[in-house]
Amino acid sequence: MLSAVPRFAKIAAVVVLAAAASLATFDIADARRAGSSGFGSRGMRTFDTPAITRTAPTQAAPIDRTMTPRPQQQPAAQPPLGAQQRPGFFGGFGGSMIGGLIAGGLLGMMLGHGFGGGFGFLGLLLQIGLIMLAISFAMRFFANRQRTQYAGPGASYNNSAMNNANASPRPSFSIPSIGGGTAASQKARQANDEIGLQQADLDRFEHLLTEIQSAYGAEDYATLRRLTTPEAMSYLAEEFGENATHGVRNSVSDVRLLQGDIAEAWREGDSEYATLAMRYSSIDAVVDRATGKLVDGDDRNPSETTELWTFVRKPGSDWVLSAIQGTGTH
Structure with a gap:
C-alpha cells in the first residue's frame, strides 16, 4: 500500500512537520536577537537585576554566561489534594482536536484522501496553510490568557519596576565632575552604597573603563x-577567538x-562589589x-553605549572587572 502513496502526499507530510518545527523555534530565534547580553559574575547577586539609575533607566540584560551556580528554586506549591487542575488548551480538548486534525489529515493523504480532498495539490497546500495558521493563532491566544490569569507574581514585579522608574532617580555623577570635587563624592555616597565608595574609587572605575x-x-x-577576573578574561578571550x-578584529579607540x-x-x-551604570562614547x-578594511560599524565617528560594569576587590588589592551587562542602548 505504501508504494501507492502519491508523491505529493509525502511532500505535504514533510511540509507539515517542517512548519510545526518552525513554530516551535520561532520564539527562540527571536529571543536570541532581542537586546544585549551579559557575562561574568556579580557574586550572590549574579542573577539579580541591578538597580535602575538615571544613566541606565531601563533594566540591564541578564547575565547568561557565568560560572556562578544558579540558586536552586523552591519547588512549586502542590495543589490541595482532590483539587481539579485546569488543563491548558493543548493539554485538553484543543490538543486532542489539533492532534486529530493533523493525524487524520496525514492518514488521509496516505490513503489518497484527507487534506487535498477534491481540490488537488493546490487545495492541499492551501488547507495545510490554514491549519498551521489556526494552530499558531490558538497557541498565542491561550498563552496570553494563561499569562493574564497567572500574572500575580509577575504583575507585582512589573509594578515594582514601574515604581522604580517613576521614583526620583539616584544621584548621578557625570563628566566633568566625576574626575574630582567633593560634590560628586557626596552624591555617590547617597546611592545604594553599602561600602562607602570614595571619589578615588570613582576615578578608578573611569580609568578602568578606558583602559580595558x-x-x-x-x-x-x-x-x-x-x-x-579570570572568569571575565575567559569570556573576552573567547570573543577574540571567535x-x-x-x-x-574589534577595533576600539577614543x-x-x-x-x-x-x-x-x-x-x-x-570581597567588595560595585556595579556602575556607565554611558560612554567610543x-x-x-x-x-x-x-584593516571596515567590515561593520563606523571607524571614524564615535558612538554611544550604555552598559553596567561590575568590579570586585579583595583586601589589599585593586578593583578589577568582574562582569558586563548590556542595556540595549546604543
Missing part, C-alpha cells in the same frame, strides 16, 4: 588579565565616559584582520 576597552581593541591579553575564526551612576555596592565575605568598528 583600549586593551580589548588592541587584543592585549596581558593587560586584560591584570584588569579583569573574531579570529572569522578573520576580523573611549570617553560621559555619565555614570552607582547602581549598587555591597560586601560578600572578604569609535567601535569591526575590521578585517589582514587588510
Whole structure:
C-alpha cells in the first residue's frame, strides 16, 4: 500500500512537520536577537537585576554566561489534594482536536484522501496553510490568557519596576565632575552604597573603563588579565577567538565616559562589589584582520553605549572587572 502513496502526499507530510518545527523555534530565534547580553559574575547577586539609575533607566540584560551556580528554586506549591487542575488548551480538548486534525489529515493523504480532498495539490497546500495558521493563532491566544490569569507574581514585579522608574532617580555623577570635587563624592555616597565608595574609587572605575576597552581593541591579553577576573578574561578571550575564526578584529579607540551612576555596592565575605551604570562614547568598528578594511560599524565617528560594569576587590588589592551587562542602548 505504501508504494501507492502519491508523491505529493509525502511532500505535504514533510511540509507539515517542517512548519510545526518552525513554530516551535520561532520564539527562540527571536529571543536570541532581542537586546544585549551579559557575562561574568556579580557574586550572590549574579542573577539579580541591578538597580535602575538615571544613566541606565531601563533594566540591564541578564547575565547568561557565568560560572556562578544558579540558586536552586523552591519547588512549586502542590495543589490541595482532590483539587481539579485546569488543563491548558493543548493539554485538553484543543490538543486532542489539533492532534486529530493533523493525524487524520496525514492518514488521509496516505490513503489518497484527507487534506487535498477534491481540490488537488493546490487545495492541499492551501488547507495545510490554514491549519498551521489556526494552530499558531490558538497557541498565542491561550498563552496570553494563561499569562493574564497567572500574572500575580509577575504583575507585582512589573509594578515594582514601574515604581522604580517613576521614583526620583539616584544621584548621578557625570563628566566633568566625576574626575574630582567633593560634590560628586557626596552624591555617590547617597546611592545604594553599602561600602562607602570614595571619589578615588570613582576615578578608578573611569580609568578602568578606558583602559580595558583600549586593551580589548588592541587584543592585549596581558593587560586584560591584570584588569579583569579570570572568569571575565575567559569570556573576552573567547570573543577574540571567535573574531579570529572569522578573520576580523574589534577595533576600539577614543573611549570617553560621559555619565555614570552607582547602581549598587555591597560586601560578600572578604570581597567588595560595585556595579556602575556607565554611558560612554567610543569609535567601535569591526575590521578585517589582514587588510584593516571596515567590515561593520563606523571607524571614524564615535558612538554611544550604555552598559553596567561590575568590579570586585579583595583586601589589599585593586578593583578589577568582574562582569558586563548590556542595556540595549546604543
